[in-house]
Amino acid sequence: MSVTDTARPRSSEVSILIRFISxxxxxxxxxxxxxxWLAAMVFVAFCADMIRPYGITAMDLRSRLSQPGNPAHLLGTDELGRDVLSRLLRSIRVSLAIAFGATIISAxxxxALGFAAAKFRGAVEHLVLVLADFQAALPFLIMSLAVLAFFGSSMPLLIGLMGFYGWERYARIARGLAISASAQGYAAAVVQLGARPARVYINHIxxxxxxTLIVSMTLTFPEIILMESGLSFLGLGVxxxxxxxxxxxxxxxxxxxxxxxxxxxxxxVIMMTTLAISLVGDWLRDKLDPTLR
Structure with missing residues (x-):
């Protein structure tokens, strides 16, 4: 290999780095x-048990209600002498896990319901739209309080319940975009080539x-965090x-x-996380919107 051959890969790597920095x-x-901030929250969520200094149930009654700034307890302690920093790190993991799981379920x-409405139309489309209107008109917080009070609170139930929050937005968006995409030529061409409807919707539409769905997820994610925080604040969450x-x-x-x-x-942490997700969501919406390019 000549000197010029070894210089070319290095120059290409440098150009890629310069382009990334620009x-x-x-x-x-x-x-x-x-x-x-979001990257730091994700890091904390994955490494909470490794970086927290104490257990979330470890009590030190001699240091109860200790003020922040103490070398042993940087963020102070609560009424039972539990370290606030340790509990905060663990809380970030739990809240983000609930919000992420619920957002994926909702999306x-x-x-899926939006694509089904766009594919079958008729009675199926009418049923999906009626369910979406009912979900939008139903006070979700009141329904959540009733379900959790009747069945009790558990992590799987809480994630599943939060997963029904905001699904009607995805259904309406997916239905409208799928109908618009089906009206274009590429979807009909794939169907004529023998592709099954499921493959057309998953691989092409x-x-x-x-x-658009990703931007909608960035809008739903902070709302689920606030919803879970409200339920936990009322004593029916975690x-x-x-x-x-x-x-x-x-x-x-x-x-x-x-x-x-x-x-x-x-x-x-709740305020900063919801604000960060909203800022990133607005930025993604502007970047991914072809009409603003």
Whole structure:
């Protein structure tokens, strides 16, 4: 291999790196900060049990209601002497797991119904639209309170229940985009070549509507986080000894005047995470919208 041959791969790698850096410079500072915050939250969610200094149920009654700044407890302790930082790290994992699982369920369920309505039309389409209208008109928080009060609260039930939140948005979007895509030539051409309807929708129509559905997921994700936090705040979400962000806020409200750090730490994480997802969602919507290019 000659010197010129070895120089070419290096120059191509440098050009790719320069192109990547130039693209990063085009990202607004607020969006870059939001992406960094979300990356930190994902890291915490995966490594919470490895980086938290104490167990979430470990109590130190001699240090109860300790103020933040203590070297042993950086974010202070709660009314039972439990480390707030350790519980916060664990709560981020639980809340993000619930929100991510529920968002995936809602997107898959709603998109499947939307595609079914676009494919079969007629009675199936009418039924899907009626169910979507009923879901949109039903106060989801009240329904969730009734279901959890009757069946009890558990992690699988909570994720499944949250998965029914917002599915009607995906159904309407998928139905409209699928009908529009079917009216174009490429879908009809694939059908004439002998492709099955399931293959047409999954391999050809879904990739063309995925950008819009992804943006919708970024809008639903923070709403599910807030919904789970509200249910946990009311005592019907994640149950002790497990903890979540809303659970911490709910227990900390009784000590708001004496120990506000118990409530303010998880509330700040909820606010920043929902804000970051909203900023990234708006940025993706502008980037993926062909009419704005």
């Amino acid at each position: 693209q990063l410079r085009r990202v607004p500072f607020s969006v870059a900060f939001a992406i960094g 898959v369920f709603g998109t 879904l990739p063309n509507v995925a950008s 149950q002790p000894p497990e903890t979540s962000l809303g659970n911490m806020v709910g227990f900390g409200r009784e000590y708001l005047t004496r120990a506000p750090w118990i409530m303010l730490a998880p509330a700040f």
